[in-house]
Amino acid sequence: MAEMPQFRMPDGRAPRPPEADDEPPRDADRDDGRPRDAEVVGASERRIRRSHVAIAVVALLVGVGGTLGAQAVAALDGPRSERAAGEAALAYLQAVAAGADEAAERALLPSAERTAATPSSIAEQDRLRSPRVSQVQLGDGTARVDVSYVVDDRTTLRRVDAVWADGAWRMLRTLGEPVPLAVGLSVPVRVDTIAVVPATRSLLLLPGVHRVAPIDAPLVTMEGATVAVDGDPRTPVAIDLDPALTAEAVALLRAAAVARLEACIAAGSCAVPAGIDPQALPVPVVTSWTGPAGEVAVELPIAQGGVTTSMLVVGQMGPDLDRFETIRCALALDELRPCDA
Numbered sequence: 001m002a003e004m005p006q007f008r009m010p011d012g013r014a015p016r017p018p019e020a021d022d023e024p025p026r027d028a029d030r031d032d033g034r035p036r037d038a039e040v041v042g043a044s045e046r047r048i049r050r051s052h053v054a055i056a057v058v059a060l061l062v063g064v065g066g067t068l069g070a071q072a073v074a075a076l077d078g079p080r081s082e083r084a085a086g087e088a089a090l091a092y093l094q095a096v097a098a099g100a101d102e103a104a105e106r107a108l109l110p111s112a113e114r115t116a117a118t119p120s121s122i123a124e125q126d127r128l129r130s131p132r133v134s135q136v137q138l139g140d141g142t143a144r145v146d147v148s149y150v151v152d153d154r155t156t157l158r159r160v161d162a163v164w165a166d167g168a169w170r171m172l173r174t175l176g177e178p179v180p181l182a183v184g185l186s187v188p189v190r191v192d193t194i195a196v197v198p199a200t201r202s203l204l205l206l207p208g209v210h211r212v213a214p215i216d217a218p219l220v221t222m223e224g225a226t227v228a229v230d231g232d233p234r235t236p237v238a239i240d241l242d243p244a245l246t247a248e249a250v251a252l253l254r255a256a257a258v259a260r261l262e263a264c265i266a267a268g269s270c271a272v273p274a275g276i277d278p279q280a281l282p283v284p285v286v287t288s289w290t291g292p293a294g295e296v297a298v299e300l301p302i303a304q305g306g307v308t309t310s311m312l313v314v315g316q317m318g319p320d321l322d323r324f325e326t327i328r329c330a331l332a333l334d335e336l337r338p339c340d341a
């Protein structure tokens with residue numbers, strides 16, 4: 001019987017992989033004929049170049065990262081940061097709420113339009129309350145700040161625009177809102193501490209509850225009024241006032257007109273219906289009139305036997321609305337002249 005072949009089992013160890021520093025083949029074993037020293041030098045130069053490139057890339061990334069990191073830190077905490085812009089806007093609102101006129105003035109850009117009156121002109125209980133900042137968006141030297149506050153128990157949400165100027169964030173515009181003003185008579189009125197002349201058609205008012213003072217003068221009366229201004233142009237408000245002439249004022253104007261009629265009838269110098277009795281004429285009616293401050297007008301109807309005309313009577317009141325400085329009359333289309341002339 002033939003013998004079985006004998007096999008030797010491997011010892012279980014994996015063959016050792018070649019290492020980088022293993023000795024390369026001898027020159028005699030190479031086919032390209034290059035010297036071994038030249039190959040070693042070339043490989044070393046390539047490794048050095050790769051190392052330099054890697055170092056340069058790392059340095060570039062570190063520099064970019066550092067720059068972006070510095071910018072991010074500045075955006076969060078620097079004087080031109082979102083936080084700083086929000087704090088500046090909040091400080092302005094707080095100054096208005098506290099009636100701090102100087103602080104509110106410093107917060108505004110010098111070119112910003114100013115309101116008709118300072119924050120302190122509004123009564124403390126009528127000013128805005130609970131100012132807050134909800135969001136800030138930075139631009140190139142600008143900031144849009146979303147804020148909220150309470151006026152007359154209603155919360156207002158609006159945006160405040162700020163710009164970086166003179167080393168600080170300043171408000172581009174005031175919180176004020178243009179409020180149209182209409183007064184039935186050409187008389188001065190007072191809004192908060194603001195003396196408003198009759199020619200005024202609009203007031204730029206800060207957010208708050210504004211109070212119009214009543215008038216109780218011998219010639220004019222008017223009830224007081226309040227208007228809540230929230231500062232948001234999307235919710236406009238207006239001040240519409242209706243002062244009235246007193247019975248005393250109307251009686252004085254009528255008496256001047258009657259005296260004028262009696263004088264011109266006696267002189268035969270006026271065209272009025274025959275047989276008219278000036279003393280029997282009705283009470284004059286207040287009419288619309290555009291004139292200087294304190295000037296008011298009434299119209300006295302004259303009718304007799306189917307003939308109708310009227311007399312215009314214009315009185316100029318004194319600054320205290322307690323007397324007429326002048327009274328002028330005009331019959332029909334005549335020119336105004338002093339009633340006692």
